Amino acid sequence: MDLEFILSWQGIQSELVCVDCKNLFARLEDGQICKGCGRSSQKIQCADCSRWDDDFRNIAMYEYNDAMKDYFNRYKFLGDYYLANVFNREFSSFISKNIKAGEKLVTIPVDDLTMKTRGFNQVDGIIGLDTLNVLNSIRQSGQLHQFQLSRQERLEQDNHFTIDDPKQILGQEVVILDDIYTTGKTVRDAARVLKNSGCKSVRSITLCR
Numbered sequence: 398m399d400l401e402f403i404l405s406w407q408g409i410q411s412e413l414v415c416v417d418c419k420n421l422f423a424r425l426e427d428g429q430i431c432k433g434c435g436r437s438s439q440k441i442q443c444a445d446c447s448r449w450d451d452d453f454r455n456i457a458m459y460e461y462n463d464a465m466k467d468y469f470n471r472y473k474f475l476g477d478y479y480l481a482n483v484f485n486r487e488f489s490s491f492i493s494k495n496i497k498a499g500e501k502l503v504t505i506p507v508d509d510l511t512m513k514t515r516g517f518n519q520v521d522g523i524i525g526l527d528t529l530n531v532l533n534s535i536r537q538s539g540q541l542h543q544f545q546l547s548r549q550e551r552l553e554q555d556n557h558f559t560i561d562d563p564k565q566i567l568g569q570e571v572v573i574l575d576d577i578y579t580t581g582k583t584v585r586d587a588a589r590v591l592k593n594s595g596c597k598s599v600r601s602i603t604l605c606r
Contacts, residue, residue: 413483421464425457425606434578436460436606445581453585453599455578457606458491465605469577473519481522488604489525495602496572502531503566505575505587508538508557520576523604531574534565535587558587563594573601 431438433446435457459465472480496502504520512518524531538557560566571591573584578601588599 421462422468423460423462423464425460430456434581434606435603436578449581449585451585453581453588453601455581455584455601455603455606456495457578457603458488459605461577461579461605469519472522473515473576476515478517478522481519484523484604485525486528488523489528492524492529492572492574492602497570499570501566501569501571502529503534503571503573503587503591504531505573505583506533506535506537520574523576524574532565534561535559535590536561558590560590560594566591567595568597570598571596571600573599575601575603576605578603578606 425435425437429437429439431440431443431446433442433449433453434455436443436445437460468480468483471477492502504518504524507515507518507520521531536559538559573587573591575584578584584601584603588601591599
């Protein structure tokens, strides 16, 4: 069975992905990751995190490889919402194991135009909102999407996040949940508005790095 088949609607059973196909998605190993962003790295801090020169921390579950790119193309951009089920139980379990008691969870939102055209927030789908208590605290105004931009253009984008209800996160330790950590700017922008609104600390957990 190839990846194209398992990411289609054909023959989907209770187990969405067979072992061979699941192995195409590369799990990140705890002993070989950057402690800043969670990517596979032989160094404690990768070159990208050295350039950020801050103490922000992200952990991720999977490497963003070709199989994962294909998955997200079908899930996010072709709108196959059912594909959220490929990872949501596993990812929600990963999140639960990697949060501390008392930490509050928030997801990276999509802007209103994306919600109208796509019809769903892909992050909410892959974390399984029925199993995790997630605050709806951040709002995002319209902007060009990451896949439309070069790395430099991503880094130069303005911060488009605002906080809906600061009382929810005032004095709290917050974990941002997102699908993919690319340059790290998205989660850092969200972290900045959260801290400016009174959060005690902010870090992130992503499905991919």
